[in-house]
Amino acid sequence: MVAVIKVSSSINRILNYNENKVSQEKAVYLGGNNFPGEAADLSFTARLNYFTRRMELNTNTKRNSLHISLNFDTSEKGLDNKKMAEIAHAYMKELGFGEQPYLLYRHHDAGHPHLHLVTTNIQADGSRIDLHHLGIRKSEPARKKLEEHFGLVRAEDHRNKRAMPQKILQPASYGKVETRAAIQNVLEAVLDRYKYTSLHELNAVLGIYNVRAERGSEGSRMERHKGLQYRILDDNGQPVGVPVKASLFYSRPTLQRLEGKFARNKITGKGQTMHIKNCIDRLEATKKCAGFADVEQALSREGITLVTRRNSEGFIYGLTYVDHKTGTVCNGSSLGKPYSAKGMQERFTLNATAGQTRLPSFELKDRKLDRIADEISLRDPKGSASGIIREIAGVLDKLMAVERAPEYVSKHYTRKRKKRKRRGPLQ
Incomplete structure (x- = not known):
């Protein structure tokens, strides 16, 4: 089992993401815990309002929302919803969130079974649960304990035999899947995995999966306001379909957020070259x-x-x-x-033209003129026309030859300096 914890400042965005998956029949709502009454009977608005009122107890904490995913091995597709909910409740208890309100969603949009959990770190008395190094301090020990208790595939074994992501993730294809969803799948697989230090390097990875990030044309309104949009590319690398704004994606991969990643990766991302x-x-x-x-x-x-x-x-x-x-x-x-x-x-000896080395432009011109002259000489046995062509080529060479001009030196450096007259002693 692999646990991924993401901290956010918008519970609304997290809930919308999971509810949209349910409406698209790509996820199933498995209920919740520590809500008034049965969480399954509460509407989306009621769940959101309950979280919002809890967060209002501590307005000093800005990053107050957690989005946790529990990912299981592909061989564990036999896990039913009841068993997965049991694992999720045990995990939240070990994590220190057993008394917190949280919701469970089982997603079906990937090749492996996985759960999404939505919760907050604001407690009923207004205090907050410390999130510093939560993954190392609490999540990792909890994961190992649950793997042994429920007989799950260990994350270490999964990592040792994990295939490269480009063999699992399919490139985006325009028309087969909704454009926004296709780009979102690629962004989720790329943004947190790779260490890039510029938009150009990010596009090098996204291009492998037929996606590109664009800032807009030079001087455009989008470029002036540091906007960013994503597009699907065809097999020739040309954009197709309608671009999607970065702010419309769940992870909000805007230019401002990416620039923060660029800065961090410049420090930590270049050690494995x-x-x-x-x-x-x-x-x-x-x-x-x-x-x-x-x-x-x-x-x-x-x-x-x-x-x-x-x-x-x-x-x-x-x-x-x-x-x-x-x-x-x-x-x-x-x-x-x-x-x-x-x-x-x-x-x-790499080149794009079957291993041939590219010739300088002037050599190409000479060869072209020689070839023209040879063709004319075949038609003109006396050689008068070909001779004219060769004379023209000689004149062009002289005209295009670089002549060394005399170096110009400013008068300020060539004129002689006047000698200053010595003054006699004061009388």
Whole structure:
């Protein structure tokens, strides 16, 4: 069993999220605890009002709502609602929330059975339950105790054989699922798992699942007000469908919140880049990769997705590495020159055009002129026309040649300074 605790300042948003799942037949309401009367008989408004009145007892506490998910192994799909509710009640008691009002929802929108619990840390006397390191202090010991008591699959065993997320999470596909729901599924899997330090790095991960975050065009109203929207991409990386504002998602992945993640990840997120470097260095040492496709496939087997950025001509000018094992996302240039786009092309002779090296523009022009001259010479045995073409090419070379102009030096530095006259002694 894996327990995930999220603290929030909006009980309304948490309740709406779970109730919407119920209305969409993607979740089932299993009741609640410590409510006046039967929680199952209370309406949504009554439940929300009860939580709200409890929170009004302590207005100094802003982050007063908890959204907890209990996730079970895929082999435990046989757990019925009664058993899952029993596990949830035991968990809340061990967590120190046994006397708090809480609601239970069983969701069916994932490949594994899981529960969602909604509660508050404000007690009946107005005091608050300390949430500092709640996961380490209370949740982890409770999880281990319940795994043994109920005979559940241990989280440690699940992590050891866990597959990479890109094999479980399917890329968003426009038209198959509601746009907002498809993007939400991708955001839930990506935002908290990966360590990105910019919107560009986040988009490198989202792009794997056909989603992109956009700030709007330069100078637009959305860009001026630091807005953010998400879109689904087609197989060619082009946006399709209507964009969805960040504020409309349950997790509210707005630019302001993401910037906080960017800052934290800059401090803690770049310590696991050695896995990427070691994989690339081993590929170079073994010399098994003859081209770009070979490198991509080899890194993919190591759990690393190589995201390329290409210009309009199809040539690679930037690389981003997404390590699914460690959650690290970084640009090639941040790892060092050998791992940048240019460095990788030099190490593996990578290019977008079947391993050929791109020629400088002036060499391409010379070859084109030579080819034209050769074609004309075949039609003109005397060679008069081809000679003219070659003369034109020579003139163009002279006109385009860079001449070294004499360096200009300001008069301020070339003119001689006047000598100052010495004054005689004062009389």
